[in-house]
Amino acid sequence: MLEHGGRLRQAARKYGIPLADWLDLSTGINPNGWPVPALPAECWQRLPEDDDELLPAAHHYYQNESLLAVAGSQAAIQVLPLLRPKSRVGILNPAYAEHAAAWQKAGHQMMTVDADKIEVELAVLDVLILINPNNPTGKLWSRQQLLDWHQTLNGKGGWLIVDEAFIDGMPEHSLSSLPVQKGLIILRSVGKFFGLAGIRCGFVISEHKLLDAMAERLGPWAISHTSRYIAAMALADSKWQRATAFSLNRQGQRLQKLLTESGWQPNGGCALFQWIEHTNAVNVYHALARHGILTRLFNDSSSLRFGLPGDESAWWRLTQALSQPNMVAL
Ligand SMILES: Cc1ncc(COP(=O)(O)O)c(C=O)c1O
Numbered sequence: 001m002l003e004h005g006g007r008l009r010q011a012a013r014k015y016g017i018p019l020a021d022w023l024d025l026s027t028g029i030n031p032n033g034w035p036v037p038a039l040p041a042e043c044w045q046r047l048p049e050d051d052d053e054l055l056p057a058a059h060h061y062y063q064n065e066s067l068l069a070v071a072g073s074q075a076a077i078q079v080l081p082l083l084r085p086k087s088r089v090g091i092l093n094p095a096y097a098e099h100a101a102a103w104q105k106a107g108h109q110m111m112t113v114d115a116d117k118i119e120v121e122l123a124v125l126d127v128l129i130l131i132n133p134n135n136p137t138g139k140l141w142s143r144q145q146l147l148d149w150h151q152t153l154n155g156k157g158g159w160l161i162v163d164e165a166f167i168d169g170m171p172e173h174s175l176s177s178l179p180v181q182k183g184l185i186i187l188r189s190v191g192k193f194f195g196l197a198g199i200r201c202g203f204v205i206s207e208h209k210l211l212d213a214m215a216e217r218l219g220p221w222a223i224s225h226t227s228r229y230i231a232a233m234a235l236a237d238s239k240w241q242r243a244t245a246f247s248l249n250r251q252g253q254r255l256q257k258l259l260t261e262s263g264w265q266p267n268g269g270c271a272l273f274q275w276i277e278h279t280n281a282v283n284v285y286h287a288l289a290r291h292g293i294l295t296r297l298f299n300d301s302s303s304l305r306f307g308l309p310g311d312e313s314a315w316w317r318l319t320q321a322l323s324q325p326n327m328v329a330l
Contacts, residue, residue, distance in 0.1 A: 005296040026294040028273040031310030033195015034234040043226040053232040061235040063177035068211040073187040073202035081106035087126035131163040136275040136305040138268035154183035168193030169245035199227035262322035277303040291321040
């Protein structure tokens with residue numbers, strides 16, 4: 001099992017702090033997600049139906065008709081490696097580790113690629129996986145750059161996979177609205193910006209042939225009726241989306257400023273999280289956990305990711321903890 005954010009129960013046991021007393025900043029999930037209304041009882045009784053409101057809402061939101069709904073983008077991450085012959089697959093480090101794990105498990109040859117050397121490395125790769133913006137570094141690639149790399153890979157039958165889990169709120173950087181092309185695979189999540197990680201809904205945007213092969217692997221009823229019902233409403237709520245994009249950007253800047261003023265200037269980030277690379281990352285992680293604040297530690301890269309506090313009392317708690325003498329001295 002790979003490490004992930006959100007393991008609050010584990011932290012509660014480890015630090016002897018009751019579950020209810022934690023401030024969870026360990027994920028990049030919007031803490032003020034789309035407000036799910038009371039649900040009709042039939043949501044729990046009915047099987048999912050492919051011709052409900054979900055796909056029209058998704059076509060409109062992603063500006064693309066060639067998409068497949070999946071049970072969270074994680075479901076797509078697990079299936080994609082099964083749809084290619086053994087390949088040389090490039091991925092950055094640090095990056096959401098489930099990609100590398102899935103490709104490795106399926107027997108592909110993994111190569112860690114340096115963000116500054118992608119152009120050169122493409123010569124030896126069949127598949128390149130990029131998270132845009134990257135989780136956890138926040139690095140963002142331009143559309144044109146990605147399309148150029150896709151062209152190179154596609155020219156030799158390769159794939160470019162762009163995981164856009166954190167791109168909502170900055171659609172000008174997304175590839176989702178462009179006409180689909182062979183070998184270009186875009187992943188979207190309803191978990192992060194919409195704060196609906198629990199409903200397990202995401203999308204793959206690509207050419208129909210690949211989507212059909214994925215659908216075949218995933219089988220019927222991959223997403224529950226209830227999840228489809230909620231996701232369809234959230235994707236159609238453009239008023240909430242506009243207000244949220246604005247507010248998350250402001251909160252991202254506020255978090256960056258707070259960390260900088262506390263002596264922990266982020267090395268990168270986006271609206272939903274900030275990322276700090278530091279030799280003392282592990283000590284900062286433990287010091288905050290002793291205050292009941294859970295962040296996400298990346299041991300390999302000695303770095304720490306902070307998600308957004310959800311309300312003023314949470315901001316106050318983080319501010320207080322960061323100003324404690326034991327934190328300042330680290
Ligand atoms: C970059 C990235 N992609 C995909 C996922 C999977 O998210 P979901 O399955 O909820 O869409 C995550 C989850 O943390 C992530 O960080």
